[in-house]
Amino acid sequence: MKNRTVILITLLLFLSFSLPAQIKDLNRKIPTDPTVKIGKLANGLTYYIKQNAKPKNKAELRLVINAGSILEEDDQQGLAHFVEHMAFNGTKSFEKNELINYLQGLGVEFGADLNAHTGFDETVYKLSVPTDEETFNTSLQVLRDWADGITFEDEEIDNERGIVAEELRARSGAPMRMYYQSIPKITNNSRYAKRLPIGTTDVILNSEYDAMKRFYKDWYRPDLMALVLVGDFDVHKTEKKVKELFSGMQLIDNPKERVYYEIPDNKEPVITVITDKEASGVSISLFSKKDETEVITLNDYRNEVLKYLYSAMLRQRLNEIGLQPDAPFLSAIAGIGDFLGNKDAFLLKASLKEDKITEGIEALLVESERVKRFGFTNTELVRFKEQLLNGADMRRKENGKINTKYYVEQYIDNFTDSKAIPSDAFIYQFYKEVFPTITVEEINNLSNDWIKTDNVAVVLNAIDKENLKLPTEEDIEAILKKVSLQPLEAYEDALSDIKLMTNEPTPGKVISETYNEDVDVTTWKLANGITIIAKPTKFQNDLISMSGFRPGGSSLAPDSLYISARNAGNIIGSSGVNGISESDLNKLNMGKTVRVTPNITFYDDLFSGSSSSKDLETMLQMVHLYITSPNKDEGVFNSKKANLKSIYKDQDKSPGNFFDNQISEIMTKGHLRGVPLTVQQIEDGLNIDDAFKFYKERLASANGFTFVFVGSIDLKNLRAFTAKYLGSLPSDLEKESTWKDIGMRYTNTVVKKTFLKGVENKSIVDMRFTNNFDFSLKEKNKLSLLGKLLKIKLTEEMREKMSGVYGVQVAGYASDIPYGWYRMNIRFTCDPNNVEKLVHKVLEEIKKIQKDGATEADLYKIKEAELANHKEFLEINAYWINKLREAVKYDLKLESILDSEAEINNIDSNMFKDAANTYFNMNNYAEFVLKPEASQQE
Numbered sequence: 002m003k004n005r006t007v008i009l010i011t012l013l014l015f016l017s018f019s020l021p022a023q024i025k026d027l028n029r030k031i032p033t034d035p036t037v038k039i040g041k042l043a044n045g046l047t048y049y050i051k052q053n054a055k056p057k058n059k060a061e062l063r064l065v066i067n068a069g070s071i072l073e074e075d076d077q078q079g080l081a082h083f084v085e086h087m088a089f090n091g092t093k094s095f096e097k098n099e100l101i102n103y104l105q106g107l108g109v110e111f112g113a114d115l116n117a118h119t120g121f122d123e124t125v126y127k128l129s130v131p132t133d134e135e136t137f138n139t140s141l142q143v144l145r146d147w148a149d150g151i152t153f154e155d156e157e158i159d160n161e162r163g164i165v166a167e168e169l170r171a172r173s174g175a176p177m178r179m180y181y182q183s184i185p186k187i188t189n190n191s192r193y194a195k196r197l198p199i200g201t202t203d204v205i206l207n208s209e210y211d212a213m214k215r216f217y218k219d220w221y222r223p224d225l226m227a228l229v230l231v232g233d234f235d236v237h238k239t240e241k242k243v244k245e246l247f248s249g250m251q252l253i254d255n256p257k258e259r260v261y262y263e264i265p266d267n268k269e270p271v272i273t274v275i276t277d278k279e280a281s282g283v284s285i286s287l288f289s290k291k292d293e294t295e296v297i298t299l300n301d302y303r304n305e306v307l308k309y310l311y312s313a314m315l316r317q318r319l320n321e322i323g324l325q326p327d328a329p330f331l332s333a334i335a336g337i338g339d340f341l342g343n344k345d346a347f348l349l350k351a352s353l354k355e356d357k358i359t360e361g362i363e364a365l366l367v368e369s370e371r372v373k374r375f376g377f378t379n380t381e382l383v384r385f386k387e388q389l390l391n392g393a394d395m396r397r398k399e400n401g402k403i404n405t406k407y408y409v410e411q412y413i414d415n416f417t418d419s420k421a422i423p424s425d426a427f428i429y430q431f432y433k434e435v436f437p438t439i440t441v442e443e444i445n446n447l448s449n450d451w452i453k454t455d456n457v458a459v460v461l462n463a464i465d466k467e468n469l470k471l472p473t474e475e476d477i478e479a480i481l482k483k484v485s486l487q488p489l490e491a492y493e494d495a496l497s498d499i500k501l502m503t504n505e506p507t508p509g510k511v512i513s514e515t516y517n518e519d520v521d522v523t524t525w526k527l528a529n530g531i532t533i534i535a536k537p538t539k540f541q542n543d544l545i546s547m548s549g550f551r552p553g554g555s556s557l558a559p560d561s562l563y564i565s566a567r568n569a570g571n572i573i574g575s576s577g578v579n580g581i582s583e584s585d586l587n588k589l590n591m592g593k594t595v596r597v598t599p600n601i602t603f604y605d606d607l608f609s610g611s612s613s614s615k616d617l618e619t620m621l622q623m624v625h626l627y628i629t630s631p632n633k634d635e636g637v638f639n640s641k642k643a644n645l646k647s648i649y650k651d652q653d654k655s656p657g658n659f660f661d662n663q664i665s666e667i668m669t670k671g672h673l674r675g676v677p678l679t680v681q682q683i684e685d686g687l688n689i690d691d692a693f694k695f696y697k698e699r700l701a702s703a704n705g706f707t708f709v710f711v712g713s714i715d716l717k718n719l720r721a722f723t724a725k726y727l728g729s730l731p732s733d734l735e736k737e738s739t740w741k742d743i744g745m746r747y748t749n750t751v752v753k754k755t756f757l758k759g760v761e762n763k764s765i766v767d768m769r770f771t772n773n774f775d776f777s778l779k780e781k782n783k784l785s786l787l788g789k790l791l792k793i794k795l796t797e798e799m800r801e802k803m804s805g806v807y808g809v810q811v812a813g814y815a816s817d818i819p820y821g822w823y824r825m826n827i828r829f830t831c832d833p834n835n836v837e838k839l840v841h842k843v844l845e846e847i848k849k850i851q852k853d854g855a856t857e858a859d860l861y862k863i864k865e866a867e868l869a870n871h872k873e874f875l876e877i878n879a880y881w882i883n884k885l886r887e888a889v890k891y892d893l894k895l896e897s898i899l900d901s902e903a904e905i906n907n908i909d910s911n912m913f914k915d916a917a918n919t920y921f922n923m924n925n926y927a928e929f930v931l932k933p934e935a936s937q938q939e
Contacts, residue, residue, distance in 0.1 A: 027300035034424035045224030049412040051231045053405045056873040060232020061405045064144045066124040068220035070198040079200010080213045082119040090157045092146035105862040108869030119198045123417045163804025171807045171830040173761045175279040186273045187458040192262045223250045227416040231405045264342040270457040272474040276465035283463040289347040290456040312336035326636040330361035347451035366484040373452045375491035376445030387592030393429040398543045502622045509728020519896035529732035530704030537714040545712035546878045549608030551705040556741040564686035566695045570601035572641045573696040576634035578626035597623040604740040621726035628700045638689040656759030660931040672745040703730035705738040709885045711878045742819040752927040765931040768827040772925040776821035783916045784813030794846045847921045854914030867905045
């Protein structure tokens with residue numbers, strides 16, 4: 002059985018896999034991680050309980066039902082998902098909305114911490130909660146209620162129908178229409194094609210109450226349930242609570258058989274071409290399906306490793322083709338993994354160039370065929386073994402510092418799909434002992450199992466437009482046959498004996514050092530104008546995060562060079578360094594934990610990166626080389642240019658893209674740098690010489706850069722390495738780097754516009770308040786909090802009371818670059834007939850906040866959520882990176898980072914009232930509505 006609708010290429014190999022002294026007998030069963038307590042109650046309910054203190058004082062709770070939409074009867078299509086909705090609309094212990102209000106009062110955010118999903122074969126309820134005794138016990142009661150205590154009041158079912166229908170409406174569009182057409186083909190008209198989890202509008206709106214209650218009674222039963230509880234708690238006490246609370250669930254008499262539906266075989270390839278006028282681009286997907294094999298023994302697991310290595314090496318080859326100067330496709334992926342039902346699959350997928358569709362399909366298939374005929378090389382295998390072993394080593398070292406959610410997903414898969422769950426220590430030991438026995442020949446033999454002609458399905462998705470010549474199904478079948486017969490040459494793995502840095506730089510000087518005891522931060526000033534900020538943490542056992550920044554960016558380029566400057570960081574930063582191509586650089590770094598990415602944004606020059614402590618020097622060498630010795634790679638440039646053109650080509654065919662483009666045009670007054678690019682602009686304005694020159698000019702002097710390092714830092718090593726590789730960078734101390742005001746200003750007058758586009762019966766509403774203001778971090782935070790309050794109120798009114806939307810997005814944002822400005826944005830999808838009353842409701846709720854501020858209940862919800870997030874964020878390296886960067890940018894005292902809790906506690910109702918009256922100004926109001934084209938005829 003499978004519970005995913007797409008291939009999960011890397012699933013098994015990146016699981017957290019307990020440790021025998023040696024791996025000798027491969028016929029032994031895969032050992033289960035001894036740190037997870039697995040048990041089963043007498044009524045059949047399974048439980049997984051693991052202590053994990055990342056994050057502290059929190060737990061992830063899941064109720065997993067081994068049943069989904071695949072088990073629906075004809076009158077229940079969509080009701081498995083509908084039941085999930087009803088879990089939040091009244092249970093034995095919590096009346097409607099009482100549950101959500103209670104949890105929000107504990108800092109639990111609806112959507113982020115309180116949610117659920119329904120698939121073909123599973124339904125999962127999700128809670129992320131504090132682990133104090135009262136909250137934790139109540140949360141377990143919530144799971145118990147969901148298991149057999151949902152009340153299903155007729156009135157509440159009727160109220161929820163509109164919300165579920167709006168969810169279906171929100172998901173509708175070209176991608177969903179094309180998926181509906183493809184799934185009968187790729188599953189050979191199996192039951193999966195007839196039981197999509199979202200269901201049908203007719204059943205959602207008109208089903209009998211009993212149909213939903215019948216599904217709940219038939220499938221929500223302890224023998225089909227599991228509890229997954231992972232967090233900062235005592236395992237034995239938690240197990241006792243589970244037994245006390247869930248042992249009382251009763252098995253039903255004569256339970257229905259839980260049928261596992263299969264996907265029929267097909268002897269000849271099933272090929273389909275699917276087009277849609279609102280689609281974007283052209284893509285090909287080939288699924289070669291095969292009956293799944295159980296992974297029970299160590300030998301089974303070893304075979305899974307072979308599949309991963311095969312997949313990873315083929316993806317690497319496809320990536321190299323995509324970077325060729327005249328690449329036949331835009332991008333491609335491949336891999337062996339889960340499919341649906343009783344099948345696994347080998348997937349080949351490519352995004353195609355519209356003028357090379359047939360050539361791209363052939364190139365994709367040829368590379369797979371090349372592997373089948375000649376196999377991989379031993380040098381490729383050695384590198385990917387090193388990469389895999391390094392990844393396992395990192396996870397082993399990070400034991401106790403890995404986020405709880407990492408384990409939750411594994412235990413769900415173990416229950417629903419019998420996935421093995423050995424420990425990280427085991428997987429590392431297993432790799433160490435088994436890798437020497439894995440030969441390139443046995444990996445190459447996998448081709449005979451997966452590259453075949455039976456059980457193959459091919460789907461070509463494309464935009465429907467004039468003058469686009471698409472291959473027919475017969476043409477694609479002919480390509481399949483042609484590739485299997487044409488002459489090919491073996492792949493050459495041409496990585497020469499190269500070294501990352503050929504000339505060691507002379508270290509620069511540290512001219513000052515300061516230490517802030519309050520936040521344990523050390524700052525070094527280098528003689529060339531670079532500042533180093535270092536904060537050692539123990540949030541991870543062996544990971545270091547890096548961020549380099551200074552003002553500048555593409556704002557410094559004239560309009561004539563804007564397009565090249567805007568893309569310079571992406572293009573040159575993806576071209577490799579020191580004469581080493583990006584592909585060879587990736588190969589060279591296999592077996593290391595290191596990543597560096599240069600970027601040039603509108604107003605900043607940036608570097609981001611991460612490494613293990615042993616690879617810190619490599620990370621800094623790469624930064625040095627990206628500044629002093631970047632490559633100018635024609636192949637990378639052509640690939641990036643082609644991909645950019647594909648993104649912007651026909652962008653107005655999609656109603657959503659058209660809508661966003663129109664808003665950008667109006668709100669930025671058509672400013673060159675504020676509106677989406679056109680294909681012609683990219684063709685005429687993107688030049689490799691201009692991009693390379695701008696990149697080099699921006700980084701010719703390192704003066705003004707600040708680099709922040711947070712994580713498993715040895716200060717002595719970091720000081721030495723940064724002095725050597727950053728302190729040696731060229732610098733002009735007389736020239737300060739700063740951004741330039743490009744003159745873009747946002748519209749701040751009243752604008753109301755309605756656009757007609759699309760065939761789906763849905764509208765998108767975008768409401769925004771934008772104006773100039775005196776920027777401060779305090780005011781920026783007020784805007785963000787005001788957005789959170791408004792979202793709570795609009796969710797209550799527009800979703801829960803009016804059933805008019807599935808969800809509503811509200812976000813407040815502010816910036817001081819290039820001038821002080823703010824935006825408060827409200828957006829939702831709805832029935833076109835409901836636009837007017839929903840817009841009215843938004844404005845009505847805004848007026849209430851302007852008059853009364855926040856209620857005590859809402860104030861408490863927001864403060865508790867902010868406090869919970871703050872406590873969790875303080876133990877995340879990325880949070881400290883961002884806060885230290887903010888302190889540098891706004892010249893704040895570093896210890897001010899610790900003031901957030903006091904600031905949160907000082908939030909009051911008047912703050913919301915004042916902010917609402919300041920920022921919700923109807924003189925600075927823009928309202929945009931997208932309606933379907935059919936509205937023109939009404």
